[in-house]
Amino acid sequence: MTWITAPFAFPFMVEAALIAVIVAVPAALLSCFLVLRGWALMGDGISHAVLPGIVLAYLAGIPLLIGAFAAGMVCALSAGWLDANSRVKPDTALGVVMAGMFGLGLVIYTQFPTDVHLDHILFGNILGIGRDDFISAGSISAVVGLVLILKWRDFALLVFDPVQARVAGLSIRWLHYGMLAMISAVVVAMLSAVGIILSVALLIAPGAIAFLVTTRLQAMLALSVLIATASSLLGIWISFWLDSAPAPTIVVVMTALFTLVFFWRQTVTRNAVT
DSSP, X not given: OHHHHGGGGSHHHHHHHHHHHHHXXXXXXHHHHHHHHTOHHHHHHHHHHTHHHHHHHHHXXXXXXXXXXXXXXXXXXXXXXXXXXXXXXXXXXXXXXXXXXXHHHHHHHHHSOOSSOHHHHHHOOGXXXXXXXXXXXXXXXXXXXXXXXXXXXXXXXXXXXXXHXXXXXXXXXXXXXXXXXXXXXXXXXXXXXXXXXXXHHHHHHHHHHHHHHOSOHHHHHHHHHXXXXXXXXXXXXXXXHHTOOHHHHHHHHHXXXXXXXXXXXXXXXXXXXX
């Protein structure tokens, strides 16, 4: 049985597992609302768009998280403005803004060399997490998680029936931009753990898998958190024995789980019809 616990005999593996669980919980909760609202690619767009904010924040000598959050909000608000003021569809607007900001970030990064390694920005550095990373990620995750737990009914009404939400006296605008702000904040929290590119998996896969399993939102929220945390721990454990990067391994685990659940659902549906 020692082969099960052996990876976590090392402090850096324990810290990696802890930070993975910390960021997985709010990301999993958000993923449910993003999947149900059809915003799955919003997390992808924002995660790519934070690159210029990180580089500019480094050059300005301010915390990288501030620059990343600001860039994420610029991406979300710009895509929303284009969607509301042009014939361009939402996914197209997001793609244009995301690609432009990501390209801008790469240009700035190559023109102004920094001590920030691009691999750590793109893929994370989960095995080299420091105290500041725990504080920032933990604080963001706690606030976002608490908001979603306390206001999940309001966000659910926004997702399923915005008109009814307005009639009920809810501020659609505040809920809309509040969700965008939380997406940006969670992406910032995940930078150190899974990086820009791979953070999208935690913002899509848990909710997508849970959606295939249950039709009840409360169960979907709980199941998505379980899926995200279990996949994160299993991915880190597997990466130790395969000597692979933990973050991509976590993504592979969630992708494999989604594939299994998808075919299971297809089999159940086919049997029910016949």
